[in-house]
Amino acid sequence: MIVMKFGGTSVGSAERMQEVVQLVKQTATKSCPVVVLSAMSSVTNALIAGAKAAAAGNFNDALRQVDLIRAKHVEAINAISGGADLLSEIEERLAELVVTYKGIAAVGELSKRSLDAVSGMGELLSSAIVARIANAQGLRSQWLDARKFMITDDSFGRANPVWGELVPATREALMPLLEQGTVVFTQGFIGSTRKGVSTTLGRGGSDYSASIMGVAIDADEIQIWTDVDGMMTADPRVVKDARVISEVSFQEASELAYFGAKVLHPLTIKPAVEKKIPVRILNTFRPTEPGTLIKDTVVSDDIIRAVSSKKGITAIFISTPKMLMSYGFLAKVFAIFDRYQTSIDTIATSEISVALTIDQTESLNEIVRDLSEYGEVRIVHDVAIVSVVGRQYREKSGIAGRVFASLKDVNIVMISGGASDINLSFVVEGANADDAVRMLHGEFLSQGGQSNPLSFVIPSGSEESAARS
Ligand code: ADP
Ligand code: ASP
Numbered sequence: 001m002i003v004m005k006f007g008g009t010s011v012g013s014a015e016r017m018q019e020v021v022q023l024v025k026q027t028a029t030k031s032c033p034v035v036v037l038s039a040m041s042s043v044t045n046a047l048i049a050g051a052k053a054a055a056a057g058n059f060n061d062a063l064r065q066v067d068l069i070r071a072k073h074v075e076a077i078n079a080i081s082g083g084a085d086l087l088s089e090i091e092e093r094l095a096e097l098v099v100t101y102k103g104i105a106a107v108g109e110l111s112k113r114s115l116d117a118v119s120g121m122g123e124l125l126s127s128a129i130v131a132r133i134a135n136a137q138g139l140r141s142q143w144l145d146a147r148k149f150m151i152t153d154d155s156f157g158r159a160n161p162v163w164g165e166l167v168p169a170t171r172e173a174l175m176p177l178l179e180q181g182t183v184v185f186t187q188g189f190i191g192s193t194r195k196g197v198s199t200t201l202g203r204g205g206s207d208y209s210a211s212i213m214g215v216a217i218d219a220d221e222i223q224i225w226t227d228v229d230g231m232m233t234a235d236p237r238v239v240k241d242a243r244v245i246s247e248v249s250f251q252e253a254s255e256l257a258y259f260g261a262k263v264l265h266p267l268t269i270k271p272a273v274e275k276k277i278p279v280r281i282l283n284t285f286r287p288t289e290p291g292t293l294i295k296d297t298v299v300s301d302d303i304i305r306a307v308s309s310k311k312g313i314t315a316i317f318i319s320t321p322k323m324l325m326s327y328g329f330l331a332k333v334f335a336i337f338d339r340y341q342t343s344i345d346t347i348a349t350s351e352i353s354v355a356l357t358i359d360q361t362e363s364l365n366e367i368v369r370d371l372s373e374y375g376e377v378r379i380v381h382d383v384a385i386v387s388v389v390g391r392q393y394r395e396k397s398g399i400a401g402r403v404f405a406s407l408k409d410v411n412i413v414m415i416s417g418g419a420s421d422i423n424l425s426f427v428v429e430g431a432n433a434d435d436a437v438r439m440l441h442g443e444f445l446s447q448g449g450q451s452n453p454l455s456f457v458i459p460s461g462s463e464e465s466a467a468r469s
Protein backbone atom coordinates (compact mmCIF):
# COMPACT_ATOMS: atom_id res chain seq x y z
CA MET A 1 0.00 0.00 0.00
CA ILE A 2 1.19 3.47 -0.89
CA VAL A 3 0.18 6.93 0.28
CA MET A 4 0.61 9.61 -2.40
CA LYS A 5 0.49 13.23 -1.18
CA PHE A 6 0.27 16.09 -3.67
CA GLY A 7 1.11 19.65 -2.60
CA GLY A 8 -0.46 22.97 -3.56
CA THR A 9 1.39 23.60 -6.82
CA SER A 10 0.78 19.97 -7.85
CA VAL A 11 -2.97 20.71 -7.79
CA GLY A 12 -2.66 24.37 -8.76
CA SER A 13 -4.74 24.19 -11.96
CA ALA A 14 -7.03 21.80 -13.88
CA GLU A 15 -4.05 20.79 -15.99
CA ARG A 16 -1.98 19.96 -12.93
CA MET A 17 -4.90 18.06 -11.38
CA GLN A 18 -5.16 15.97 -14.54
CA GLU A 19 -1.44 15.19 -14.27
CA VAL A 20 -1.99 14.08 -10.68
CA VAL A 21 -4.74 11.69 -11.77
CA GLN A 22 -2.42 10.25 -14.44
CA LEU A 23 0.25 9.58 -11.81
CA VAL A 24 -2.33 7.99 -9.50
CA LYS A 25 -3.59 5.79 -12.34
CA GLN A 26 -0.05 4.57 -13.04
CA THR A 27 0.42 3.60 -9.39
CA ALA A 28 -3.04 2.01 -9.27
CA THR A 29 -1.99 -0.56 -11.88
CA LYS A 30 0.38 -1.99 -9.25
CA SER A 31 -1.21 -1.18 -5.88
CA CYS A 32 -4.18 0.75 -4.61
CA PRO A 33 -3.04 4.14 -3.25
CA VAL A 34 -4.48 6.56 -0.73
CA VAL A 35 -4.24 10.03 -2.30
CA VAL A 36 -3.80 12.95 0.12
CA LEU A 37 -4.37 16.38 -1.39
CA SER A 38 -3.44 19.92 -0.41
CA ALA A 39 -5.44 23.03 -1.24
CA MET A 40 -4.75 24.66 -4.62
CA SER A 41 -1.69 26.91 -4.26
CA SER A 42 -2.38 30.27 -2.55
CA VAL A 43 -5.89 29.23 -1.43
CA THR A 44 -5.00 28.59 2.24
CA ASN A 45 -3.36 32.01 2.39
CA ALA A 46 -6.46 33.62 0.85
CA LEU A 47 -8.77 31.85 3.33
CA ILE A 48 -6.67 33.10 6.24
CA ALA A 49 -6.41 36.64 4.81
CA GLY A 50 -10.22 36.71 4.52
CA ALA A 51 -10.64 35.62 8.14
CA LYS A 52 -8.21 38.30 9.35
CA ALA A 53 -9.97 40.95 7.28
CA ALA A 54 -13.35 39.91 8.70
CA ALA A 55 -12.00 40.11 12.26
CA ALA A 56 -10.58 43.57 11.56
CA GLY A 57 -13.97 44.79 10.37
CA ASN A 58 -13.06 44.87 6.66
CA PHE A 59 -15.81 42.56 5.52
CA ASN A 60 -15.57 43.67 1.89
CA ASP A 61 -11.94 42.58 1.84
CA ALA A 62 -13.02 39.19 3.20
CA LEU A 63 -15.55 38.90 0.37
CA ARG A 64 -12.84 39.79 -2.12
CA GLN A 65 -10.87 36.77 -0.92
CA VAL A 66 -13.98 34.61 -1.40
CA ASP A 67 -14.20 35.89 -4.99
CA LEU A 68 -10.55 35.04 -5.63
CA ILE A 69 -11.02 31.54 -4.23
CA ARG A 70 -14.23 31.07 -6.24
CA ALA A 71 -12.56 32.22 -9.48
CA LYS A 72 -9.66 29.81 -9.04
CA HIS A 73 -11.89 26.77 -8.50
CA VAL A 74 -14.48 27.69 -11.11
CA GLU A 75 -11.72 28.09 -13.67
CA ALA A 76 -10.46 24.59 -12.86
CA ILE A 77 -13.95 23.09 -12.97
CA ASN A 78 -14.73 24.76 -16.30
CA ALA A 79 -11.60 23.25 -17.77
CA ILE A 80 -12.71 19.69 -17.00
CA SER A 81 -15.63 17.91 -18.55
CA GLY A 82 -18.81 17.08 -16.65
CA GLY A 83 -18.20 19.31 -13.64
CA ALA A 84 -21.52 21.22 -13.62
CA ASP A 85 -22.77 19.81 -10.33
CA LEU A 86 -19.36 20.45 -8.80
CA LEU A 87 -20.02 24.15 -9.26
CA SER A 88 -22.98 23.97 -6.90
CA GLU A 89 -20.95 21.93 -4.39
CA ILE A 90 -18.25 24.61 -4.46
CA GLU A 91 -20.89 27.35 -4.05
CA GLU A 92 -22.28 25.54 -1.00
CA ARG A 93 -18.86 25.44 0.63
CA LEU A 94 -18.23 29.09 -0.21
CA ALA A 95 -21.60 30.03 1.29
CA GLU A 96 -20.51 28.21 4.47
CA LEU A 97 -17.28 30.21 4.35
CA VAL A 98 -19.16 33.51 4.09
CA VAL A 99 -21.31 32.53 7.08
CA THR A 100 -18.16 31.79 9.10
CA TYR A 101 -16.62 35.13 8.03
CA LYS A 102 -19.83 36.87 9.15
CA GLY A 103 -19.57 35.20 12.56
CA ILE A 104 -15.93 36.30 12.86
CA ALA A 105 -16.86 39.86 11.84
CA ALA A 106 -19.73 39.92 14.37
CA VAL A 107 -17.46 39.10 17.32
CA GLY A 108 -14.61 41.17 15.88
CA GLU A 109 -12.13 38.54 16.95
CA LEU A 110 -10.49 35.56 15.27
CA SER A 111 -10.30 32.54 17.56
CA LYS A 112 -7.93 29.69 16.71
CA ARG A 113 -10.95 27.45 16.45
CA SER A 114 -12.64 29.66 13.81
CA LEU A 115 -9.36 30.03 11.95
CA ASP A 116 -9.07 26.24 11.67
CA ALA A 117 -12.65 25.94 10.42
CA VAL A 118 -11.83 28.46 7.70
CA SER A 119 -8.28 27.52 6.70
CA GLY A 120 -9.08 23.84 6.15
CA MET A 121 -11.68 24.55 3.47
CA GLY A 122 -9.15 24.72 0.64
CA GLU A 123 -8.41 21.00 0.90
CA LEU A 124 -12.12 20.13 0.77
CA LEU A 125 -12.50 22.19 -2.40
CA SER A 126 -9.43 20.92 -4.26
CA SER A 127 -9.97 17.26 -3.38
CA ALA A 128 -13.55 17.35 -4.69
CA ILE A 129 -12.29 18.45 -8.12
CA VAL A 130 -9.43 15.94 -8.30
CA ALA A 131 -11.72 13.08 -7.25
CA ARG A 132 -14.18 14.12 -9.95
CA ILE A 133 -11.46 14.06 -12.63
CA ALA A 134 -10.44 10.58 -11.48
CA ASN A 135 -14.02 9.42 -11.63
CA ALA A 136 -14.58 10.87 -15.10
CA GLN A 137 -11.50 9.01 -16.28
CA GLY A 138 -12.94 5.71 -15.14
CA LEU A 139 -10.67 5.21 -12.14
CA ARG A 140 -12.40 3.22 -9.43
CA SER A 141 -12.23 5.77 -6.64
CA GLN A 142 -13.93 7.30 -3.63
CA TRP A 143 -13.70 10.79 -2.08
CA LEU A 144 -13.57 10.77 1.73
CA ASP A 145 -13.76 13.63 4.23
CA ALA A 146 -10.57 13.19 6.30
CA ARG A 147 -12.30 14.75 9.32
CA LYS A 148 -14.25 11.51 9.70
CA PHE A 149 -11.12 9.58 10.67
CA MET A 150 -8.21 12.00 11.37
CA ILE A 151 -9.05 12.37 15.03
CA THR A 152 -6.95 15.01 16.78
CA ASP A 153 -6.84 16.87 20.07
CA ASP A 154 -8.15 20.43 20.24
CA SER A 155 -4.83 22.27 19.91
CA PHE A 156 -6.29 24.38 17.13
CA GLY A 157 -3.72 25.55 14.61
CA ARG A 158 -1.35 22.66 15.32
CA ALA A 159 -3.50 19.76 16.40
CA ASN A 160 -1.94 16.44 17.39
CA PRO A 161 -3.19 13.02 16.34
CA VAL A 162 -5.10 11.06 18.99
CA TRP A 163 -3.56 7.78 17.87
CA GLY A 164 -5.75 5.49 19.94
CA GLU A 165 -8.85 6.67 18.10
CA LEU A 166 -7.36 7.80 14.83
CA VAL A 167 -5.81 4.45 13.87
CA PRO A 168 -8.95 2.31 14.19
CA ALA A 169 -11.10 5.03 12.59
CA THR A 170 -8.68 5.39 9.66
CA ARG A 171 -8.41 1.65 9.14
CA GLU A 172 -12.18 1.28 9.27
CA ALA A 173 -12.67 4.07 6.74
CA LEU A 174 -9.89 3.15 4.31
CA MET A 175 -9.13 -0.56 4.43
CA PRO A 176 -12.38 -1.98 3.00
CA LEU A 177 -12.10 0.40 0.03
CA LEU A 178 -8.42 -0.30 -0.60
CA GLU A 179 -8.93 -4.05 -0.28
CA GLN A 180 -11.53 -4.00 -3.02
CA GLY A 181 -9.24 -1.91 -5.26
CA THR A 182 -10.91 1.49 -4.80
CA VAL A 183 -8.46 4.42 -4.77
CA VAL A 184 -9.20 6.82 -1.90
CA PHE A 185 -8.97 10.59 -2.45
CA THR A 186 -8.86 12.60 0.75
CA GLN A 187 -7.45 15.80 2.26
CA GLY A 188 -4.22 16.60 4.02
CA PHE A 189 -3.93 19.27 6.72
CA ILE A 190 -7.38 18.79 8.30
CA GLY A 191 -8.80 16.67 11.07
CA SER A 192 -11.42 16.91 13.75
CA THR A 193 -11.76 16.46 17.48
CA ARG A 194 -13.70 13.56 18.99
CA LYS A 195 -16.66 15.93 19.15
CA GLY A 196 -16.43 16.66 15.43
CA VAL A 197 -14.92 20.17 15.61
CA SER A 198 -12.63 20.90 12.62
CA THR A 199 -8.89 21.23 13.31
CA THR A 200 -5.71 21.65 11.28
CA LEU A 201 -2.26 20.16 11.77
CA GLY A 202 -0.42 23.46 11.11
CA ARG A 203 0.81 25.18 7.98
CA GLY A 204 2.34 22.76 5.50
CA GLY A 205 0.68 19.94 7.47
CA SER A 206 -0.50 17.84 4.52
CA ASP A 207 2.84 16.02 4.51
CA TYR A 208 2.23 15.14 8.15
CA SER A 209 -1.29 13.91 7.31
CA ALA A 210 0.18 11.61 4.67
CA SER A 211 2.60 10.04 7.10
CA ILE A 212 -0.05 9.68 9.81
CA MET A 213 -2.33 7.88 7.36
CA GLY A 214 0.61 5.79 6.12
CA VAL A 215 1.33 4.63 9.63
CA ALA A 216 -2.35 3.96 10.37
CA ILE A 217 -2.73 1.65 7.35
CA ASP A 218 0.79 0.16 7.55
CA ALA A 219 1.77 1.55 4.15
CA ASP A 220 4.84 0.27 2.32
CA GLU A 221 5.82 3.77 1.23
CA ILE A 222 4.77 7.38 1.74
CA GLN A 223 5.26 9.54 -1.35
CA ILE A 224 5.43 13.33 -1.09
CA TRP A 225 4.86 14.75 -4.58
CA THR A 226 5.94 18.38 -4.84
CA ASP A 227 7.47 20.98 -7.18
CA VAL A 228 11.17 20.13 -6.82
CA ASP A 229 13.18 17.02 -7.70
CA GLY A 230 13.63 15.91 -4.11
CA MET A 231 15.29 17.00 -0.91
CA MET A 232 18.18 19.16 -2.01
CA THR A 233 21.50 20.33 -0.59
CA ALA A 234 19.81 23.74 -0.01
CA ASP A 235 16.58 25.51 -0.94
CA PRO A 236 16.88 25.83 -4.75
CA ARG A 237 15.19 29.24 -4.52
CA VAL A 238 18.18 30.46 -2.52
CA VAL A 239 21.06 28.45 -3.98
CA LYS A 240 21.03 28.12 -7.76
CA ASP A 241 23.33 25.10 -7.91
CA ALA A 242 21.61 23.13 -5.12
CA ARG A 243 21.60 19.40 -5.90
CA VAL A 244 19.15 16.60 -5.17
CA ILE A 245 20.29 14.19 -2.44
CA SER A 246 19.31 10.71 -3.58
CA GLU A 247 19.13 9.14 -0.11
CA VAL A 248 18.66 10.83 3.26
CA SER A 249 18.37 9.22 6.68
CA PHE A 250 15.28 9.78 8.83
CA GLN A 251 17.42 11.74 11.28
CA GLU A 252 18.93 14.01 8.63
CA ALA A 253 15.54 14.66 7.04
CA SER A 254 14.03 15.49 10.43
CA GLU A 255 16.77 17.97 11.28
CA LEU A 256 16.52 19.64 7.87
CA ALA A 257 12.73 19.84 7.97
CA TYR A 258 12.75 21.15 11.53
CA PHE A 259 15.34 23.78 10.66
CA GLY A 260 13.67 25.20 7.61
CA ALA A 261 13.69 22.83 4.59
CA LYS A 262 10.08 23.59 3.69
CA VAL A 263 9.88 20.65 1.29
CA LEU A 264 8.83 18.51 4.26
CA HIS A 265 6.68 19.42 7.27
CA PRO A 266 8.89 18.93 10.36
CA LEU A 267 6.68 16.26 11.92
CA THR A 268 6.35 14.11 8.77
CA ILE A 269 9.20 11.83 9.60
CA LYS A 270 8.28 11.10 13.21
CA PRO A 271 5.48 8.56 12.65
CA ALA A 272 7.30 6.98 9.70
CA VAL A 273 10.43 6.35 11.80
CA GLU A 274 8.57 4.25 14.32
CA LYS A 275 7.34 1.86 11.66
CA LYS A 276 10.38 2.36 9.43
CA ILE A 277 8.18 3.31 6.48
CA PRO A 278 10.30 4.85 3.71
CA VAL A 279 9.31 8.35 2.60
CA ARG A 280 10.01 9.35 -1.00
CA ILE A 281 10.02 12.93 -2.29
CA LEU A 282 9.11 13.21 -5.96
CA ASN A 283 8.47 15.97 -8.49
CA THR A 284 4.99 16.09 -10.08
CA PHE A 285 6.44 18.23 -12.87
CA ARG A 286 9.20 15.70 -13.64
CA PRO A 287 7.80 12.37 -12.49
CA THR A 288 10.52 10.27 -14.08
CA GLU A 289 13.23 11.83 -11.89
CA PRO A 290 14.27 9.38 -9.13
CA GLY A 291 13.63 11.86 -6.27
CA THR A 292 14.89 11.41 -2.71
CA LEU A 293 14.41 8.31 -0.62
CA ILE A 294 14.28 8.94 3.14
CA LYS A 295 14.94 5.77 5.08
CA ASP A 296 16.36 4.27 8.22
CA THR A 297 20.08 4.25 7.45
CA VAL A 298 22.07 5.75 4.64
CA VAL A 299 25.74 5.31 3.82
CA SER A 300 27.54 8.43 2.63
CA ASP A 301 31.04 9.89 2.76
CA ASP A 302 29.83 13.47 2.50
CA ILE A 303 31.12 15.71 5.26
CA ILE A 304 28.17 18.06 4.94
CA ARG A 305 24.86 16.87 3.52
CA ALA A 306 22.75 20.04 3.31
CA VAL A 307 22.31 23.59 4.57
CA SER A 308 19.01 25.14 5.58
CA SER A 309 17.68 28.27 7.19
CA LYS A 310 14.59 29.08 9.21
CA LYS A 311 13.58 32.73 9.16
CA GLY A 312 11.23 34.84 11.27
CA ILE A 313 12.79 33.63 14.50
CA THR A 314 12.94 35.54 17.78
CA ALA A 315 16.03 35.31 20.00
CA ILE A 316 15.71 35.85 23.75
CA PHE A 317 18.73 36.58 25.95
CA ILE A 318 18.40 36.31 29.72
CA SER A 319 21.30 37.58 31.83
CA THR A 320 21.40 37.19 35.55
CA PRO A 321 24.09 37.14 38.20
CA LYS A 322 21.71 34.88 40.15
CA MET A 323 22.51 32.06 37.80
CA LEU A 324 26.10 32.06 38.95
CA MET A 325 26.78 28.71 40.64
CA SER A 326 23.09 28.09 41.21
CA TYR A 327 21.10 25.02 40.31
CA GLY A 328 17.49 24.94 39.16
CA PHE A 329 17.74 28.15 37.15
CA LEU A 330 17.21 26.52 33.76
CA ALA A 331 14.28 24.55 35.16
CA LYS A 332 12.62 27.85 36.09
CA VAL A 333 13.26 29.29 32.64
CA PHE A 334 11.87 26.19 30.91
CA ALA A 335 8.82 26.19 33.19
CA ILE A 336 7.90 29.63 31.84
CA PHE A 337 8.00 28.41 28.22
CA ASP A 338 6.05 25.35 29.24
CA ARG A 339 3.40 27.54 30.89
CA TYR A 340 2.81 29.35 27.59
CA GLN A 341 3.15 26.22 25.43
CA THR A 342 5.98 27.76 23.46
CA SER A 343 8.67 25.43 22.22
CA ILE A 344 12.33 26.38 22.22
CA ASP A 345 14.24 25.68 18.99
CA THR A 346 17.85 26.30 19.98
CA ILE A 347 19.61 27.17 23.20
CA ALA A 348 23.07 28.22 24.37
CA THR A 349 24.17 28.89 27.94
CA SER A 350 27.06 30.53 29.70
CA GLU A 351 27.80 31.12 33.34
CA ILE A 352 25.47 34.09 33.68
CA SER A 353 23.28 34.07 30.62
CA VAL A 354 20.99 31.92 28.54
CA ALA A 355 20.20 32.56 24.89
CA LEU A 356 17.38 30.76 23.15
CA THR A 357 15.18 31.02 20.09
CA ILE A 358 11.46 30.53 19.50
CA ASP A 359 9.30 30.74 16.40
CA GLN A 360 5.91 31.19 18.04
CA THR A 361 5.57 34.66 19.51
CA GLU A 362 1.89 34.69 20.54
CA SER A 363 2.81 34.69 24.24
CA LEU A 364 6.05 36.68 23.96
CA ASN A 365 4.86 39.54 26.20
CA GLU A 366 3.84 37.17 28.98
CA ILE A 367 7.07 35.17 28.62
CA VAL A 368 9.22 38.31 28.85
CA ARG A 369 7.26 39.54 31.88
CA ASP A 370 7.77 36.24 33.72
CA LEU A 371 11.44 35.88 32.70
CA SER A 372 12.14 39.42 33.92
CA GLU A 373 11.67 38.16 37.48
CA TYR A 374 14.92 36.24 37.08
CA GLY A 375 17.13 38.70 35.24
CA GLU A 376 17.56 41.16 32.44
CA VAL A 377 15.79 40.09 29.25
CA ARG A 378 16.77 41.22 25.76
CA ILE A 379 14.81 40.35 22.62
CA VAL A 380 16.10 40.34 19.05
CA HIS A 381 13.39 39.93 16.42
CA ASP A 382 13.74 38.67 12.88
CA VAL A 383 16.75 36.50 13.24
CA ALA A 384 17.28 33.24 11.35
CA ILE A 385 18.62 29.84 12.34
CA VAL A 386 21.12 28.48 9.86
CA SER A 387 21.71 24.74 10.11
CA VAL A 388 24.50 22.71 8.62
CA VAL A 389 23.55 19.05 8.58
CA GLY A 390 26.59 16.83 8.31
CA ARG A 391 27.84 13.43 9.23
CA GLN A 392 31.23 13.62 10.72
CA TYR A 393 31.09 16.29 13.40
CA ARG A 394 32.20 13.77 15.99
CA GLU A 395 34.80 11.95 13.94
CA LYS A 396 36.48 14.71 12.02
CA SER A 397 38.03 17.80 13.52
CA GLY A 398 37.97 21.15 11.81
CA ILE A 399 34.49 21.10 10.34
CA ALA A 400 33.03 23.71 12.67
CA GLY A 401 36.07 25.90 12.05
CA ARG A 402 35.56 25.60 8.33
CA VAL A 403 31.85 26.44 8.72
CA PHE A 404 32.54 29.70 10.54
CA ALA A 405 35.57 30.63 8.44
CA SER A 406 33.40 30.51 5.31
CA LEU A 407 30.95 33.10 6.69
CA LYS A 408 32.55 36.32 5.62
CA ASP A 409 31.00 39.50 7.06
CA VAL A 410 28.09 37.61 8.61
CA ASN A 411 27.49 38.60 12.19
CA ILE A 412 26.68 35.54 14.30
CA VAL A 413 24.09 36.27 16.98
CA MET A 414 24.33 32.94 18.79
CA ILE A 415 25.77 29.44 18.33
CA SER A 416 23.99 26.28 19.34
CA GLY A 417 25.57 23.00 18.47
CA GLY A 418 26.72 19.70 19.80
CA ALA A 419 23.36 18.31 20.94
CA SER A 420 22.95 16.34 17.75
CA ASP A 421 25.77 14.44 16.08
CA ILE A 422 24.66 15.62 12.72
CA ASN A 423 23.60 19.24 13.07
CA LEU A 424 25.43 22.46 13.74
CA SER A 425 23.06 25.41 14.10
CA PHE A 426 23.71 29.08 14.65
CA VAL A 427 21.67 32.25 14.55
CA VAL A 428 22.25 35.22 12.24
CA GLU A 429 20.30 38.37 11.48
CA GLY A 430 17.40 37.54 9.16
CA ALA A 431 18.77 39.69 6.34
CA ASN A 432 22.01 37.65 6.31
CA ALA A 433 20.41 34.20 6.22
CA ASP A 434 20.38 33.64 2.45
CA ASP A 435 23.96 34.87 2.09
CA ALA A 436 25.08 32.58 4.90
CA VAL A 437 23.40 29.59 3.23
CA ARG A 438 25.01 30.46 -0.12
CA MET A 439 28.49 30.83 1.42
CA LEU A 440 28.21 27.51 3.25
CA HIS A 441 26.89 25.76 0.16
CA GLY A 442 29.74 27.22 -1.87
CA GLU A 443 32.26 26.01 0.69
CA PHE A 444 30.97 22.45 1.15
CA LEU A 445 28.44 21.48 -1.47
CA SER A 446 28.91 23.26 -4.78
CA GLN A 447 30.74 21.29 -7.45
CA GLY A 448 34.04 20.20 -5.94
CA GLY A 449 33.17 21.60 -2.51
CA GLN A 450 33.23 18.22 -0.75
CA SER A 451 36.70 17.41 -1.99
CA ASN A 452 38.27 20.66 -0.73
CA PRO A 453 40.88 19.96 1.89
CA LEU A 454 39.96 21.24 5.32
CA SER A 455 41.07 24.81 5.07
CA PHE A 456 40.90 25.54 8.76
CA VAL A 457 41.83 22.99 11.38
CA ILE A 458 40.89 23.26 15.03
CA PRO A 459 41.33 20.60 17.71
CA SER A 460 38.43 18.19 18.02
CA GLY A 461 35.98 19.09 20.77
CA SER A 462 36.24 22.81 20.11
CA GLU A 463 32.74 22.76 18.62
CA GLU A 464 31.51 22.03 22.12
CA SER A 465 33.26 24.99 23.67
CA ALA A 466 32.07 27.20 20.82
CA ALA A 467 28.53 26.11 21.57
CA ARG A 468 28.89 27.30 25.12
CA SER A 469 29.92 30.82 24.21
P1 ADP B 1 4.14 21.65 -1.48
O1 ADP B 1 3.14 22.70 -1.82
O2 ADP B 1 4.28 20.60 -2.55
O3 ADP B 1 3.94 21.07 -0.12
P2 ADP B 1 6.23 23.37 -0.49
O4 ADP B 1 6.24 24.74 -1.09
O5 ADP B 1 5.65 23.22 0.87
O6 ADP B 1 5.55 22.37 -1.51
O7 ADP B 1 7.72 22.80 -0.45
C1 ADP B 1 8.50 22.76 -1.63
C2 ADP B 1 9.50 23.90 -1.61
O8 ADP B 1 10.40 23.71 -0.54
C3 ADP B 1 10.39 23.97 -2.83
O9 ADP B 1 9.77 24.68 -3.88
C4 ADP B 1 11.64 24.66 -2.28
O10 ADP B 1 11.70 26.03 -2.62
C5 ADP B 1 11.51 24.55 -0.78
N1 ADP B 1 12.71 23.99 -0.14
C6 ADP B 1 13.34 24.53 0.95
N2 ADP B 1 14.41 23.81 1.29
C7 ADP B 1 14.49 22.78 0.42
C8 ADP B 1 15.40 21.68 0.27
N3 ADP B 1 16.44 21.49 1.08
N4 ADP B 1 15.15 20.82 -0.74
C9 ADP B 1 14.11 20.99 -1.56
N5 ADP B 1 13.23 22.00 -1.48
C10 ADP B 1 13.41 22.90 -0.49
N1 ASP C 1 -2.76 23.93 2.50
C1 ASP C 1 -2.06 23.91 3.75
C2 ASP C 1 -1.05 25.06 3.81
O1 ASP C 1 -0.93 25.81 2.85
C3 ASP C 1 -1.40 22.60 4.04
C4 ASP C 1 -0.36 22.14 3.04
O2 ASP C 1 -0.31 22.61 1.90
O3 ASP C 1 0.43 21.26 3.40
O4 ASP C 1 -0.43 25.25 4.81
Ligand code: MG
Pocket residue numbers: 007204207262263264265
Ligand atom coordinates in the same frame (compact mmCIF):
# COMPACT_ATOMS: atom_id res chain seq x y z
MG1 MG D 1 4.44 21.77 1.81
